[in-house]
Amino acid sequence: MAPSLEGVSSSEVNLEDVLTLANKPFNVKLNNKHISWNYKKKQPFSNKEKKNWTCKNKVPIEEVIAVEYVERASKQTEDGDMEMVSLNSSIFRLHIIKRAPKYVWRMKAVELHCSNSAQCALWVDTIRSLLEKYTNRPKSLLVFINPYGGKRKAKKIFDEKVAAIFDLAGITSHVIITERADHAKEYIQSRDLNRYDGIVCVGGDGMFAELLNGVINLHNTRMRVDLDDCNSRLMQPPMRIGVIPAGSTDTVAYCTTGINDAVTSALHIVVGDSMAIDVCSVRNGLTGKLIRFCVSMLGYGFYGDVLRDSENLRWMGPVRYDYSGFRTFLKNRSYDAMISYLPSQSLQDNHHPGLEDGLRCYSGCQVCKSASLLDLNGSLSLDPSAISDTACSLTPTTPELDVDDISVMYKTLSTSMTNISIASRPMSTLSGVSPRIRGKRLLGSLLLSIHFFLAVNDTACIMHSFCINALTISCKCSTVPEGVSPACHLGDGSTDLVLVYDASRFNYLRHLIRITTKTSSQFDFGFVDVMRVKAFKVRVPAQGSTDSSQVSTSFHRLENVEKTTPLPVSSWNCDGEIIEEPNIDVRVHCQLVKLFARGIESYPTKMKQCAPNCISCDGIL
Numbered sequence: 001m002a003p004s005l006e007g008v009s010s011s012e013v014n015l016e017d018v019l020t021l022a023n024k025p026f027n028v029k030l031n032n033k034h035i036s037w038n039y040k041k042k043q044p045f046s047n048k049e050k051k052n053w054t055c056k057n058k059v060p061i062e063e064v065i066a067v068e069y070v071e072r073a074s075k076q077t078e079d080g081d082m083e084m085v086s087l088n089s090s091i092f093r094l095h096i097i098k099r100a101p102k103y104v105w106r107m108k109a110v111e112l113h114c115s116n117s118a119q120c121a122l123w124v125d126t127i128r129s130l131l132e133k134y135t136n137r138p139k140s141l142l143v144f145i146n147p148y149g150g151k152r153k154a155k156k157i158f159d160e161k162v163a164a165i166f167d168l169a170g171i172t173s174h175v176i177i178t179e180r181a182d183h184a185k186e187y188i189q190s191r192d193l194n195r196y197d198g199i200v201c202v203g204g205d206g207m208f209a210e211l212l213n214g215v216i217n218l219h220n221t222r223m224r225v226d227l228d229d230c231n232s233r234l235m236q237p238p239m240r241i242g243v244i245p246a247g248s249t250d251t252v253a254y255c256t257t258g259i260n261d262a263v264t265s266a267l268h269i270v271v272g273d274s275m276a277i278d279v280c281s282v283r284n285g286l287t288g289k290l291i292r293f294c295v296s297m298l299g300y301g302f303y304g305d306v307l308r309d310s311e312n313l314r315w316m317g318p319v320r321y322d323y324s325g326f327r328t329f330l331k332n333r334s335y336d337a338m339i340s341y342l343p344s345q346s347l348q349d350n351h352h353p354g355l356e357d358g359l360r361c362y363s364g365c366q367v368c369k370s371a372s373l374l375d376l377n378g379s380l381s382l383d384p385s386a387i388s389d390t391a392c393s394l395t396p397t398t399p400e401l402d403v404d405d406i407s408v409m410y411k412t413l414s415t416s417m418t419n420i421s422i423a424s425r426p427m428s429t430l431s432g433v434s435p436r437i438r439g440k441r442l443l444g445s446l447l448l449s450i451h452f453f454l455a456v457n458d459t460a461c462i463m464h465s466f467c468i469n470a471l472t473i474s475c476k477c478s479t480v481p482e483g484v485s486p487a488c489h490l491g492d493g494s495t496d497l498v499l500v501y502d503a504s505r506f507n508y509l510r511h512l513i514r515i516t517t518k519t520s521s522q523f524d525f526g527f528v529d530v531m532r533v534k535a536f537k538v539r540v541p542a543q544g545s546t547d548s549s550q551v552s553t554s555f556h557r558l559e560n561v562e563k564t565t566p567l568p569v570s571s572w573n574c575d576g577e578i579i580e581e582p583n584i585d586v587r588v589h590c591q592l593v594k595l596f597a598r599g600i601e602s603y604p605t606k607m608k609q610c611a612p613n614c615i616s617c618d619g620i621l
């Protein structure tokens with residue numbers, strides 16, 4: 001049958017033909033959005049064949065990875081030898097995305113036979129022109145491979161699983177094997193990257209953070225944005241970043257694709273997925289200078305100590321985190337800190353990190369969409385004087401305020417701040433103001449008895465566990481399937497601040513167990529508070545001081561309960577990197593960086609999938 005094309009260049013493509021697939025005639029249709037293939041006759045298959053047929057047979061154009069001619073490259077000569085020949089092909093192969101359970105993506109191939117080479121060429125050209133016109137796919141990528149990340153298999157993963165997919169999709173990649181920490185960041189900041197459509201790292205979260213910092217620094221420096229000025233509005237770099245998971249935790253891959261699977265991530269890159277995620281700027285609280293950007297987790301106390309301990313045990317591989325986690329847990333250190341924060345506006349009724357049925361962030365999330373609109377409107381109406389005028393009346397129900405002049409905001413809010421003891425008043429009862437809280441170092445009598453019971457000979461009895469965690473993404477990983485803050489959003493312009501204070505080992509263990517299992521909420525404890533914030537500040541007593549009032553004159557009214565022992569100071573775990581300065585100012589920048597991802601797709605856990613022996617494609621699940 002002659003092909004019926006109504007103009008590739010016009011807005012509506014419409015191609016329909018009877019082509020052969022697995023020796024059966026199929027009605028194959030192509031338009032701007034989909035390609036589909038269906039049985040030509042009503043019952044062309046035996047019952048056994050039908051059982052093996054579970055393909056949906058309708059694929060969105062953006063999920064066609066590539067289309068290629070199937071060359072008949074050899075032909076038998078008269079003497080019976082095989083001779084290599086070049087023929088005009090009448091067969092083309094469509095490479096498409098197939099979804100497997102647990103958010104895994106795989107490639108499948110469908111081979112369609114045309115009646116002649118002209119018909120085949122028309123199909124191939126039309127599909128290619130649609131891919132060109134309706135997708136935003138990278139053609140050239142800069143790839144950094146960290147040979148020392150995770151189980152040290154990054155190079156192998158790239159060579160064996162990713163390179164072939166990039167080749168098939170026609171992507172050229174310039175590969176650099178990193179030689180030291182910060183190699184990638186320095187490279188990005190010193191080269192002209194205009195010829196690349198994106199930057200990819202093959203490694204873990206630390207490697208991703210390095211790329212992210214390099215890309216934001218480069219773009220904003222070029223745009224003459226003063227990064228050390230906390231009032232600067234940062235610009236979104238045009239470059240998308242991809243991450244092929246090959247690290248120890250791979251939380252960025254988990255949170256943006258649903259799984260840490262190299263092939264899945266490579267496929268998200270080749271189909272040109274794009275989404276923007278929030279980034280936190282972390283500044284030195286004393287000098288105001290930018291320290292670095294953070295995208296996943298910022299943790300003081302427990303997670304800071306785990307990282308510091310695990311850095312010396314890198315030779316152990318990913319298991320070092322479990323080992324150091326256990327050691328740190330046994331130490332059960334407590335730290336003093338004071339926090340002030342700027343609450344985030346509730347974008348929807350159940351937009352709260354502490355709600356079990358809180359809105360989860362999935363691909364196409366409405367909360368993130370509306371946050372980006374609010375952020376855009378905020379930037380249009382930016383007026384620092386307006387901010388200082390309205391800041392005092394800030395409540396969760398007031399219209400969104402732009403926090404570009406965050407210093408003005410804090411200054412104004414300080415008039416209404418209240419010093420509170422977190423043990424005596426749950427944070428959830430506070431609304432509308434930005435309170436300072438302080439870990440109470442004296443235990444209640446009940447907690448004391450539990451401590452005594454658990455740690456019989458620990459005479460010091462300093463087992464207060466006070467940690468501050470800020471989760472800008474949910475921080476899922478293989479051991480924390482739901483994430484440290486399960487309802488966290490990728491692009492809502494806020495971070496989930498989790499405060500754990502005065503917890504005994506027993507209680508902290510209960511909290512940790514709930515984080516790693518799906519039983520019940522890890523926030524549902526009296527010693528845990530969680531809030532969604534746009535910015536926060538942390539101040540700690542000077543190291544070695546015995547008086548926490550030295551932190552700031554404005555905090556002088558806080559009581560110091562242990563004046564005889566020097567107050568210990570922890571460090572920050574910022575995306576797996578140590579920040580020594582404990583006094584920091586953190587601010588969330590809504591959707592600052594674009595990734596080759598679409599967010600976790602929401603589909604039934606028991607999905608119908610293509611059988612391995614599917615006859616409409618060569619199943620390779």
Ligand SMILES: Nc1ncnc2c1ncn2[C@@H]1O[C@H](COP(=O)(O)OP(=O)(O)OP(=O)(O)O)[C@@H](O)[C@H]1O
Pocket residue numbers: 146147148149150151178179180181182183202203204205206207208210246247248249250251576
């Ligand atoms: N060649 C290298 N030698 C030593 N360190 C490197 C090298 N290349 C990169 N790095 C550094 O290694 C750090 C950790 O790497 P990466 O994040 O890939 O692995 P990981 O820490 O095992 O995984 P995760 O961060 O997911 O837990 C990064 O911060 C990066 O700066």
